[in-house]
Amino acid sequence: xxxxxxxxxxxxxxxxxxxxxxxxxxxxxxxxxxxxxxxxxxxxxxxxxxxxxxxxxxxxxxxxxxxxxxxxxxxxxxxxxxxxxxxxxxxxxxxxxxxxxxxxxxxxxxxxxxxxxxxxxxxxxxxxxxxxxxxxxxxxxxxxxxxxxxxx
Amino acid sequence: xxxxxxxxxxxxxxxxxxxxxxxxxxxxxxxxxxxxxxxxxxxxxxxxxxxxxxxxxxxxxxxxxxxxxxxxxxxxxxxxxxxxxxxxxxxxxxxxxxxxxxxxxxxxxxxxxxxxxxxxxxxxxxxxxxxxxxxxxxxxxxxxxxxxxxxxxxxxxxxxxxxxxxxxxxxxxxxxxxxxxxxxxxxxxxxxxxxxxxxxxxxxxxxxxxxxxxxxxxxxxxxxxxxxxxxxxxxxxxxxxxxxxxxxxxxxxxxxxxxxxxxxxxxxxxxxxxxxxxxxxxxxxxxxxxxxxxxxxxxxxxxxxxxxxxxxxxxxxxxxxxxxxx
Numbered sequence: 001x002x003x004x005x006x007x008x009x010x011x012x013x014x015x016x017x018x019x020x021x022x023x024x025x026x027x028x029x030x031x032x033x034x035x036x037x038x039x040x041x042x043x044x045x046x047x048x049x050x051x052x053x054x055x056x057x058x059x060x061x062x063x064x065x066x067x068x069x070x071x072x073x074x075x076x077x078x079x080x081x082x083x084x085x086x087x088x089x090x091x092x093x094x095x096x097x098x099x100x101x102x103x104x105x106x107x108x109x110x111x112x113x114x115x116x117x118x119x120x121x122x123x124x125x126x127x128x129x130x131x132x133x134x135x136x137x138x139x140x141x142x143x144x145x146x147x148x149x150x151x152x
Numbered sequence: 153x154x155x156x157x158x159x160x161x162x163x164x165x166x167x168x169x170x171x172x173x174x175x176x177x178x179x180x181x182x183x184x185x186x187x188x189x190x191x192x193x194x195x196x197x198x199x200x201x202x203x204x205x206x207x208x209x210x211x212x213x214x215x216x217x218x219x220x221x222x223x224x225x226x227x228x229x230x231x232x233x234x235x236x237x238x239x240x241x242x243x244x245x246x247x248x249x250x251x252x253x254x255x256x257x258x259x260x261x262x263x264x265x266x267x268x269x270x271x272x273x274x275x276x277x278x279x280x281x282x283x284x285x286x287x288x289x290x291x292x293x294x295x296x297x298x299x300x301x302x303x304x305x306x307x308x309x310x311x312x313x314x315x316x317x318x319x320x321x322x323x324x325x326x327x328x329x330x331x332x333x334x335x336x337x338x339x340x341x342x343x344x345x346x347x348x349x350x351x352x353x354x355x356x357x358x359x360x361x362x363x364x365x366x367x368x369x370x371x372x373x374x375x376x377x378x379x380x381x382x383x384x385x386x387x388x389x390x391x392x393x394x395x396x397x398x399x400x401x402x403x404x405x406x407x408x409x410x411x412x413x414x415x416x417x418x419x420x421x422x423x424x425x426x427x428x429x430x431x432x433x434x435x436x437x438x439x440x441x442x443x444x445x446x447x448x449x450x451x452x453x454x455x456x457x458x459x460x461x462x463x464x465x466x467x468x469x470x471x472x473x474x475x476x477x478x
Contacts, residue, residue, distance in 0.1 A: 038221030
């Protein structure tokens, strides 16, 4: 009887663990799906006539988080770099750094959430995004998307 | 572990531990009500609440992430998320076109081979390869071929369980717009954006990484088929792919390793060693304002290479590509 009881307990524990895992994956998947909806509705239109890069650079972030995107911009082409976040996260700031880590652009104190530029010759650059810290009692998390569009 | 593994793991661990502790406090006899509540948890635990359409979700009190993409934070500790982006197949095809390459139908991976790709890994890599061929066909106004390659991508998406993203309506829309390049470009970029997002949502990072690699490989393969008659601009573009290869390997490294990703990384690392003959000097870049007010970024990397280096790259890329397409 003891053996049966132990086996039943083990099965239940295993099932609970599996359920926990399923719930976690389910919730994570839901969050990602809703970020995709947010990005398509709120961010994508802001690329206007720039052709979007099909990379999915979107994450759920909280106040104080940072995000970084490393990518290559091709020479003789115009780009729009768009940093689009949920308003609950406050004013996101971002910097563009060259391959040696030197600052090329800083959005701090600027109203725009995007940076339009042309690249004379191919550049490997890093985009660094900051979500401002918050002292709110209840913090919120929100979607942040780094989008790149190109033309010409 | 790379920070790119992401917030979800932090959240997952915390939730997993707290749930385990909660259940541990219960004796097996007391678990019955919990089991009965499980279906309800699934139904209401982390769904969208009110439908994610814009209007309704905004009016209702929200606990879960709403259509606006926010909810109360599930973690307290800040972290850094790192993304690695690679050029999309459309970007690469545009680059090839502007560099003066001529369309070569014989270089494409034949459509009828798609039926033979039966493993997840071969379907994922070849979805990327066919995405490269699709983009190349679209940019060079090969209208019927574009629709045919989109259909082929659909077949592979079916095999990968995401066939709903390239459905009959999308094929019909592509067919109706087959003569309008900008419309086809938009259809292709949106579709592959959705695919990348879906792979992430479904925890299919392996597929996402392999698809990105396949698309990159096909772009360089198509660009190196006729090196002898290539323009200097095209040669420079091929040499510059050393930088995007670095981004691609970073992307693959950011995913949990699997057998297929490890194999791909091994092959790309070999290619990276071939690219060692392309020398890049990383100078400081500078942003200046042109007369029309546009910000122009210049300076930066200086790329040096010779024809022999490109020939070697062409052969190495073809070998990798043929390993996956055969």
